[in-house]
Amino acid sequence: MFDFMRNKVVDVARLDRETLEVHGILDDSIYSLELCFKVNISDLICSGVKGRWLRWTTPECPRAIDFLHEAEGFCLKAGIDNKIHKTIGRKSCRHFANLFIECGHAVRETVKLLNWEAAQKENPEITFKQFMRNDETASMAESSPGMDNEKKELSSPSGTNKPSPKKTEHKRNAGSLGNPSAKKGKFVIDMHVHTSPASPCASDSVDAMIQEARRIGLQGICLTDHNYVWSAEAVQALSEKHDFLVLRANEIITEQGDILTFGFYENLQGITRLADLKKKVADVGGFIVAAHPFRGFLTFGADDVGLTPDSAMARELFKWVDGVETLNGKVTETENNMARDVANGLGLPSTGGSDAHDISTVGVYATAFDEVIDSEASLLAALKQGKYHPVVFR
Ligand SMILES: [Zn+2]
Ligand SMILES: [Zn+2]
Known part of the structure; x- marks a missing residue:
């Protein structure tokens, strides 16, 4: 067979x-x-x-x-x-x-x-x-x-092919989360950053991304290059070179969407089954977060696709993850709001990250931790304790 x-x-x-x-x-x-x-x-x-x-x-x-x-x-x-x-x-x-x-x-x-x-x-x-x-x-x-030659008809997005125009210029919900005072006394890390050449679609080098993160006043960044594992030595060397906290994570493509993994350093390629990923990460005591869980889902508006926070909460994805990225810099405000409602409804902790692929968007969103993070171990511990919240930073 x-x-x-x-x-x-x-x-x-x-x-x-x-x-x-x-x-x-x-x-x-x-x-x-x-x-x-x-x-x-x-x-x-x-x-x-x-x-x-x-x-x-x-x-x-x-x-x-x-x-x-x-x-x-x-x-x-x-x-x-x-x-x-x-x-x-x-x-x-x-x-x-x-x-x-x-x-x-x-x-x-x-x-x-x-x-x-x-x-x-x-x-x-x-x-x-x-x-x-x-x-x-x-x-x-x-x-x-x-x-002009195309047959004009609505073909609904299929599972493998979702059109998802990301409105990077969309209005951010700065009222609730963009309060600058939210930054003060907090330890703020951009938890979702891509670099070139590790991520083929990113255009700026890891050095440029770190410099920009430092310049705008973040306390750290987390490298989440797609299916790419940074070595501990490389990240340590970058931290020392820039005198700035650089952490490594990963963004793994699964059949249920992108997953940010923390404390997990296996080099997975292609599309991984979420159930398998969850087991692997749990085996080494890591933490997984659903990245931009509604990216492309709400282009038509929640009403048009009949998606409510309740029906969204039932998605199998949320049975596996430890947390939800509720502020992602590459999706619409509606899509982030849906992620926030779902995370709140399920009692899952929320993170924020820019998903930056170039320096102009580093830190648009980030995660504010209650305590100082100075290592992968302390990041992992904090993630598990749930003492953090997503913030609009830039
Ligand atoms: Zn992604
Ligand atoms: Zn990403």
């Missing part, structure tokens, strides 16, 4: 007004690979295509990376799939082609949502379905020339 599994996860984030950032991962029983690129929203042209193998079979596979640049300048409108098969699939590798096609689909879904958001500014009442119907002929072609 053979058992074969394949999963694809695609994440689309909005970098700025003009640009989307796409990160895809394909993981099956044999191969595991990642793809990352940027897309111009107005014309769907992609650039900065990067990839890496996490697991492969033949010595030929690594060479596929060199051919990914063939996709530079591709316009990801519907109908591009054949061209992707012909170039990336043949010259590079069919697995990268397969993942690229999935990413292209996610990009198109995301752009539909962005166009709908724009339409709502003129007509706040318009629902997504109405927008897609009205849009059939005119406005889409104008606002997004790349979309």
